[in-house]
Amino acid sequence: MRIVVVGGGMAGTIFANNVARRLTSELRSGKARLTMLTASDKHIYQPGWLYVALGRMTPDQLEREQASLLEPEIKLHVDPVKSFDLGAKHVVTASGKVHEYDILVIATGSRPAAEDVPGLKENSFHCYSAEDALKLYDRLSAFNGGRIVVTVGLPHKCPMIPLEITFTMHDYFRDRGLLDKTEFYYTYPIGRLHSLENVALWANGEFAERGIHQETFFNMKEVDGSKAVVRSEEGSEIAYDLLVSVPPHRGQKVIEENSLGANGWIPTDRHSLHMQGDHGDSVIVLGDTTNLPISKAGSTAHFEAEVAAENVATRVKIGREVRSYDGKVFCFIEAGKDRATYAMFNYQKPPQPRAPNAAMHAFKMAYNQLYWASVRGLL
Amino acid sequence: MELITAMKRAAVGDTLELLSSDQGSAKDVPEWVRKVGHEMERTEQDDAKVWHLFVKKAK
Structure with missing residues (x-):
């Protein structure tokens, strides 16, 4: 099984690490192959930019080498995808290299416009x-x-x-x-x-x-x-x-240029997270890249990535997918410099935010560091 | 918010159908449509309590 992940942000990285942990023996034996294609050798913790704007963090605190975050079985190429051929099941990168896949995961994210x-x-x-x-x-x-x-x-x-x-x-x-x-x-x-x-x-x-x-x-x-x-x-x-x-x-230009979705958002099934349309069985879409009317947030990407990783792992092991994404999102809400609350919700249950407090803010500040364990699939 | 985003991409004369389980949408959408100057064609609620709001892009 050849699994190709396009994008090294939160969704792509959590997905790849989670799959690598579930399929360690298959990846080592060559039964499965896991490749990540990304545009940058750096990984950025984007939620930290809020603190940079207030003078409470510096950009270097939000950055790690992408290679340092990945399980050793993942083949990383800093070589962004330029074209997708979903019918032929391959992608072509900026360097001209062709990557064939059995399962493609598209997690290219969004950009301010x-x-x-x-x-x-x-x-x-x-x-x-x-x-x-x-x-x-x-x-x-x-x-x-x-x-x-x-x-x-x-x-x-x-x-x-x-x-x-x-x-x-x-x-x-x-x-x-x-x-x-x-x-x-x-x-x-x-x-x-x-x-x-x-x-x-x-x-x-x-x-x-x-x-x-x-x-x-x-x-x-x-x-x-x-x-x-x-x-x-x-x-x-x-x-x-x-x-x-x-x-x-907007979504990334490469999505628009390949006509995968208007404004760079790919039509996606809200439960299976597969791309809608003819080639959906072999294409999964995660994080901001979906057209789902839910939060474009790191937490969404995280929970989607976990569901997709388990499904891809079971597809390799038992030939079928076992989990359905329920729309789970957990967002901290900073209510000032030293108080926070949170919103936890899914497709069925709306959030019930409570009065902000210092403990939730402390949890958020701790999570800003714990992220580096989270993105490795440890948390 | 999905309707506002989709309206930007729609052509004048297009009718969009918004499905929403949010009670607030049934009140807020007609108000927004009136403010911006589009046309509220009709509003229905189905058996599953989902609102169907039909809005025509007028400008």
């Missing part, structure tokens, strides 16, 4: 890369008061970041003694503060306590940097002194 909103890239700050997070830190540390507007594009990676960046910035300016000179103005695309209803209800109370203004049904249409205003599809206009955005996201 601020350019999809006119003026957004030039006039806003975000934390979706180490470089951008550092720019946001520089801007925040130079900011001495005024109106901070948070705007949210769709779809986006990490559903909690609009709330987290708002709460953590609020604490940041409280610590700097600038709260009385700083107005927070939060916008959101639908008619409440968050896509998950119970999270929105919880956030309402936090916003009221902190005096954070909110405008719902706000979908960015354009940003006019010369007038420092952001306009919405719904016809409203908000002036800003600092615009902090959650840019809309």
Whole structure:
């Protein structure tokens, strides 16, 4: 059985390590072969960029050599895929090498596409890369008061970041003694503060306590940097002194270029995680790359990867898949610099966030380190 | 949110059907459609309590 994993992010790496642990003897004997094709020799813990933006972590703390994270039976090639031939069951990489497979796992992730909103890239700050997070830190540390507007594009990676960046910035300016000179103005695309209803209800109370203004049904249409205003599809206009955005996201270009899914999202069965369509039996899609209407989050990628890994391992061992993904997601929600809560939910059960506390924040900070065990498939 | 994302990709005149088990959608979607200026064609709830909201892209 030749298993090829495209993508070395959270989903691809957890999947590959989990499979390697389940199929150690098969991989050593040559009965199975596990190959990872990725674009970078580095692995980044992306949730850490929030802390970089607040000056509480540095980018080097969020980075490891990809090879150091993988089980020894995994053949790693830093050689990204350029074309997919699902009918012939092979992929071709940038170097021109052809990799044939029996099972293909596509986990290429997503990318911010601020350019999809006119003026957004030039006039806003975000934390979706180490470089951008550092720019946001520089801007925040130079900011001495005024109106901070948070705007949210769709779809986006990490559903909690609009709330987290708002709460953590609020604490940041409280610590700097600038709260009385700083107005927070939060916008959101639908008619409440968050896509998950119970999270929105919880956030309402936090916003009221902190005096954070909110405008719902706000979908960015354009940003006019010369007038420092952001306009919405719904016809409203908000002036800003600092615009902090959650840019809309797209899947990777290689997915669009190979016509595997509109905007880079691949149509995927919500339970089996197989690609929909003619070639689905041999293609699994994980993490942000799916078109599933669930959170594009590391935790989603993690739980999907575990299900898929068990299924691929049982397919090798007993010729069938045994597990179904139930939509499980667990997201921490940083409610400031030293308090957090969480949202745990699946396709059937909505989250019930509790009052934030210091212990959950401490757990999140610990998880930021535990991630390196998690991605190896140890946790 | 899925509807908002899909609307951006749709052509003027297309009708999209949104399926949602979220009670809030039945209230929020018509409000959003009215604000943006699209057209709410109809809303139905099936036996499984799933809302079917039909929205026509008007601009």
